[in-house]
Amino acid sequence: xxPIAVDPSPDVPFxxxxxxxSRLAAGRRLRTGGAQGHIVWHAWEPSAPTDAPPLxxxxxxxxxxxxxxxxxxxxxxxxxxxxxxDLPGFGDSDPPAGGSDADAMLAPLAHSMAxxxxxxxxxxxxxxxxxxxxxxLLADHPALARRLVLVGAPAMGVVPAxxxxxxxWRHLKTPQEQAEIHRHNLGVLMLHDHDLIDGLxxxxxxxxxxxxxxxxxxxxxxxxxxxxxxxxPCPVRAIYGAHDVLYRQYIHQLAQRxxxxxxxxxxxxxxxxxxxxxxxxxxxxxxxxxxxxxxxx
Numbered sequence: 001x002x003p004i005a006v007d008p009s010p011d012v013p014f015x016x017x018x019x020x021x022s023r024l025a026a027g028r029r030l031r032t033g034g035a036q037g038h039i040v041w042h043a044w045e046p047s048a049p050t051d052a053p054p055l056x057x058x059x060x061x062x063x064x065x066x067x068x069x070x071x072x073x074x075x076x077x078x079x080x081x082x083x084x085x086d087l088p089g090f091g092d093s094d095p096p097a098g099g100s101d102a103d104a105m106l107a108p109l110a111h112s113m114a115x116x117x118x119x120x121x122x123x124x125x126x127x128x129x130x131x132x133x134x135x136x137l138l139a140d141h142p143a144l145a146r147r148l149v150l151v152g153a154p155a156m157g158v159v160p161a162x163x164x165x166x167x168x169w170r171h172l173k174t175p176q177e178q179a180e181i182h183r184h185n186l187g188v189l190m191l192h193d194h195d196l197i198d199g200l201x202x203x204x205x206x207x208x209x210x211x212x213x214x215x216x217x218x219x220x221x222x223x224x225x226x227x228x229x230x231x232x233p234c235p236v237r238a239i240y241g242a243h244d245v246l247y248r249q250y251i252h253q254l255a256q257r258x259x260x261x262x263x264x265x266x267x268x269x270x271x272x273x274x275x276x277x278x279x280x281x282x283x284x285x286x287x288x289x290x291x292x293x294x295x296x297x
Contacts, residue, residue, distance in 0.1 A: 236262040
């Protein structure tokens with residue numbers, strides 16, 4: 001089955017400027033899959049034709065394509081065709097049929113990318129849970145990508161214990177009570193500068209966590225990414241916020257761990273002043289680091 005255009009434009013967060021909303025609304029919403037479930041993609045094309053490979057973005061856990069809402073337009077303006085997926089069980093995509101964690105997504109994602117890109121290797125960028133998933137995917141299907149960039153990815157086996165705790169919100173009765181917990185959780189996990197927990201951050205986060213249908217994920221708390229990277233032959237780069245709470249004081253051990261596990265590790269960039277959701281908190285610095293990583297041959 002070929003990809004199906006479901007809608008001429010994706011649903012765009014309201015708390016953006018009119019210009020940003022218009023640019024994002026110019027994208028296409030695509031669907032791949034069949035009887036076992038559908039995967040939804042959001043795609044944008046640059047104004048001029050390009051020979052660059054597709055740039056594929058995997059979002060983080062309890063997320064959707066909107067984890068990249070501050071980065072898509074600059075990446076398109078750099079001349080890239082951008083494809084941001086809703087991973088299975090998140091956003092508008094159906095849950096995977098074979099389980100409720102990243103390992104159940106690998107076969108559906110490989111099939112979906114084969115439908116979309118017809119064997120053309122992509123540049124694959126994965127944030128957080130999506131970075132772990134991307135590494136696992138390329139370990140099983142290395143021909144899918146020519147380059148991998150890991151952003152705030154967990155499961156590298158350098159942290160002895162979980163570094164944060166989130167509060168539950170589903171039991172609360174009012175939207176106001178729930179919003180306070182969402183604001184708290186954004187500050188605990190996602191954003192280093194709490195002044196940046198604005199209307200857009202809350203809108204994106206609340207819409208995403210409400211559509212998370214895979215609540216019992218466990219692989220992110222293992223070393224599965226470190227165990228997968230030895231089977232990833234393409235160049236690997238990493239970008240992290242310097243204050244990423246997944247790692248805290250252990251973050252300076254990451255570059256060494258990547259060098260030990262990825263056969264073609266090309267280096268790690270730390271974005272000062274940013275936390276886990278680095279591409280949202282420091283979009284200009286992140287975009288510059290990503291474009292440098294994507295130009296490294």
